[in-house]
Amino acid sequence: MSRFLNAGYAGLAAYVPGEQPQDMQYIKLNTNESPYPPSEHLLDAVSRAEVAKLNLYPDPDCRLLSRAIAARYDVAPECVFLANGSDDILNFCFMGFCESGVIFPDISYGFYEVYANLYGLNYSKIPLDRDFSVDFRDYCGAGRSIVLANPNAQTGKAISVGQIEQIAASNPDRLVLIDEAYVDFGAQSCVPLTKRYENLLVCQTFSKSRSMAGARLGFAIASPGLIADLNRLKFSTNPYNINRLTQLAGIAALEDGEYYDANCRKIIETRAYVRRELLARGFYVTDSSANFVLARSDRMDGQALYEALKRRGILVRHFSDARIRDCIRITIGTKQQMDALLRKIDEIMGGSI
Numbered sequence: 001m002s003r004f005l006n007a008g009y010a011g012l013a014a015y016v017p018g019e020q021p022q023d024m025q026y027i028k029l030n031t032n033e034s035p036y037p038p039s040e041h042l043l044d045a046v047s048r049a050e051v052a053k054l055n056l057y058p059d060p061d062c063r064l065l066s067r068a069i070a071a072r073y074d075v076a077p078e079c080v081f082l083a084n085g086s087d088d089i090l091n092f093c094f095m096g097f098c099e100s101g102v103i104f105p106d107i108s109y110g111f112y113e114v115y116a117n118l119y120g121l122n123y124s125k126i127p128l129d130r131d132f133s134v135d136f137r138d139y140c141g142a143g144r145s146i147v148l149a150n151p152n153a154q155t156g157k158a159i160s161v162g163q164i165e166q167i168a169a170s171n172p173d174r175l176v177l178i179d180e181a182y183v184d185f186g187a188q189s190c191v192p193l194t195k196r197y198e199n200l201l202v203c204q205t206f207s208k209s210r211s212m213a214g215a216r217l218g219f220a221i222a223s224p225g226l227i228a229d230l231n232r233l234k235f236s237t238n239p240y241n242i243n244r245l246t247q248l249a250g251i252a253a254l255e256d257g258e259y260y261d262a263n264c265r266k267i268i269e270t271r272a273y274v275r276r277e278l279l280a281r282g283f284y285v286t287d288s289s290a291n292f293v294l295a296r297s298d299r300m301d302g303q304a305l306y307e308a309l310k311r312r313g314i315l316v317r318h319f320s321d322a323r324i325r326d327c328i329r330i331t332i333g334t335k336q337q338m339d340a341l342l343r344k345i346d347e348i349m350g351g352s353i
């Protein structure tokens with residue numbers, strides 16, 4: 001730290017992203033990326049001719065892409081906000097809508113707490129149930145802003161749209177932010193509820209189900225008032241937050257819905273396979289609706305298993321939070337990648353029991 005940093009930031013604990021080794025020698029099951037590449041159509045859309053226009057600023061309103069998202073999700077374009085990954089949206093929401101305090105689960109996306117600290121917010125972490133479920137009743141009538149990932153991060157467990165509706169209805173004067181980063185892998189989206197609840201904001205990302213983590217594109221759907229607020233914050237910080245190529249890639253990805261839907265179906269099928277195989281080996285495995293599972297074995301500690309897998313060329317994610325320290329989080333890759341993982345687990349732990 002230099003002597004120039006504002007005192008208020010001196011204690012800031014930054015978010016620690018999962019490892020992104022650049023040597024590409026690992027089977028990467030640690031940051032919930034898609035194992036499948038972007039569609040052919042997208043590769044064509046980001047053409048040499050478009051790259052040649054990088055001397056020009058992109059459209060700060062992302063009009064074509066907003067319209068495409070609005071059409072895909074059956075909402076009005078003024079109900080859509082675009083940003084540089086959904087992290088960018090979360091940033092604006094914590095910046096703009098949480099001064100009366102905010103709550104989120106104790107086990108969830110680690111960035112929520114980082115943003116809460118960045119903006120000096122009054123926040124509480126609500127413990128998940130013993131089986132790692134969100135109990136929606138903990139959030140009804142909370143009187144503070146609410147941030148929930150659904151399916152939840154780290155566990156993959158989802159709550160129902162009906163339960164989210166009760167949370168939104170019982171907190172009419174507070175923002176309810178539902179982070180649907182993983183919704184395409186088997187949960188139900190609450191986007192339709194945004195037409196009835198002006199306090200409900202749903203964010204999604206192109207990073208997971210649409211194979212575009214490297215392009216940085218996220219979007220929010222909410223009532224026009226909330227979207228106008230998000231735009232005010234964006235235009236007060238970084239109006240050109242989505243580059244030209246990413247805007248084109250996003251439109252192309254939306255035109256290729258079938259390709260991405262098929263990839264999601266494959267991942268859901270592979271997830272069921274991996275879960276069965278791990279259960280057969282005596283693991284506890286969350287019943288996940290996301291593109292990862294959280295798993296634990298009584299025979300080996302999470303950190304040790306993470307390290308043993310890494311030595312064998314497979315990267316998974318380990319978290320040091322007390323409640324999940326004994327677990328590893330495994331991204332669902334291709335069937336071949338998962339078979340390689342299972343073989344290595346057998347090698348490390350001495351076969352099935």
Ligand SMILES: *Cc1c(COP(=O)(O)O)cnc(C)c1O
Nearest residue numbers: 085086087109149181205207218
């Ligand atoms: C991956 C993830 C994000 C961030 O997604 P980007 O769009 O890549 O910024 C946000 N929320 C959750 C729960 C995530 O898992």
